[in-house]
Amino acid sequence: MAEPIIIDCDPGVDDALALLLAFASPEFELLAVTTVGGNVAAAKTARNACLIREVAGRDDVPVYAGATRPLVRDAVEAGDFHGVEGLGAVPARTPARGAEAGDSQRAIVDLVMARPAGSVSLTVVGPMTNVAAAMASEPALAGRLKQVVAMGGARREGGNITASAEFNIFADPHAAAAVFASGVPIVCFGLDATHQVRATEAHIAAIEALGTPAGAMAAAMLRFSRQVERDVVRGTDAPLHDPCPIAWLLRPALFELKPCRIEVETTSPLTMGHTAVEFRSAQPNARWAVSADADGVFALLTERLA
Ligand code: RIB
Ligand code: CA
Numbered sequence: 032m033a034e035p036i037i038i039d040c041d042p043g044v045d046d047a048l049a050l051l052l053a054f055a056s057p058e059f060e061l062l063a064v065t066t067v068g069g070n071v072a073a074a075k076t077a078r079n080a081c082l083i084r085e086v087a088g089r090d091d092v093p094v095y096a097g098a099t100r101p102l103v104r105d106a107v108e109a110g111d112f113h114g115v116e117g118l119g120a121v122p123a124r125t126p127a128r129g130a131e132a133g134d135s136q137r138a139i140v141d142l143v144m145a146r147p148a149g150s151v152s153l154t155v156v157g158p159m160t161n162v163a164a165a166m167a168s169e170p171a172l173a174g175r176l177k178q179v180v181a182m183g184g185a186r187r188e189g190g191n192i193t194a195s196a197e198f199n200i201f202a203d204p205h206a207a208a209a210v211f212a213s214g215v216p217i218v219c220f221g222l223d224a225t226h227q228v229r230a231t232e233a234h235i236a237a238i239e240a241l242g243t244p245a246g247a248m249a250a251a252m253l254r255f256s257r258q259v260e261r262d263v264v265r266g267t268d269a270p271l272h273d274p275c276p277i278a279w280l281l282r283p284a285l286f287e288l289k290p291c292r293i294e295v296e297t298t299s300p301l302t303m304g305h306t307a308v309e310f311r312s313a314q315p316n317a318r319w320a321v322s323a324d325a326d327g328v329f330a331l332l333t334e335r336l337a
Pocket of ligand 1: 041043044045069070075109123156157197198199273
């Protein structure tokens with residue numbers, strides 16, 4: 032029985048890898064891809080999702096465009112890390128098939144409420160604006176979902192967009208706070224886990240050697256991220272954030288999770304978007320990924336891109 036999932040994302044090079052992994056995994060019944068403004072503007076993230084879908088040959092999966100700005104704060108982007116068009120050095124072009132009519136929040140509510148309670152996993156690997164707005168528009172949504180599987184936040188690692196905050200949470204802290212307070216079961220992959228999953232030159236070469244369109248696109252984007260890591264972060268191997276939630280859904284044993292309570296800073300200018308991840312809480316609201324098997328994640332990604 033395939034696992035029904037929705038992927039909400041802001042492609043984004045690592046979002047693209049997450050989508051390519053999901054598109055190539057028969058374990059999933061991919062109900063929809065929904066997009067949100069984040070790494071680049073909303074029109075570009077929607078176009079990019081449709082382009083990635085085309086390369087993967089998955090025009091059977093509908094794409095719905097969503098929020099163009101965060102719930103409360105001003106919009107921020109991460110073009111430095113993803114290129115002006117959002118797909119690194121992969122040229123942007125108009126996909127043969129664009130996004131569906133109708134917006135992502137409506138699609139999320141309709142798709143989840145039409146399914147048995149506790150059956151749909153909503154994976155969110157960008158700002159949580161669409162998820163929070165969908166929950167606000169349908170109070171029964173949080174209770175109807177099986178779980179939210181998110182990429183976002185940081186505890187041990189500190190921030191990647193400010194000293195205190197990780198980009199997805201920083202980009203819409205009010206949305207994240209609402210989702211963490213909603214009561215929906217959450218599994219959260221923050222920088223503590225994703226910084227353990229870094230694309231080495233050998234990993235990239237193995238993906239490039241596949242000779243498939245998806246492999247070529249993935250390798251091109253991984254090389255772009257490697258260049259950014261060197262130029263912007265002064266590092267070497269670039270972390271692979273967004274495929275982690277997808278890899279966990281496919282192979283949970285690749286990650287170690289710990290129950291915790293996650294609260295989000297939504298007022299301090301200095302620490303806006305900080306995730307306070309408390310393992311000692313008596314009221315846990317999530318499970319936090321504390322470790323990842325990087326080689327296992329890359330083996331899965333390479334296997335599926337083939
Ligand atoms: O901090 C990493 C996250 O921010 C990833 O989802 C990446 O795509 C960017 O959106
Ligand atoms: Ca993302």
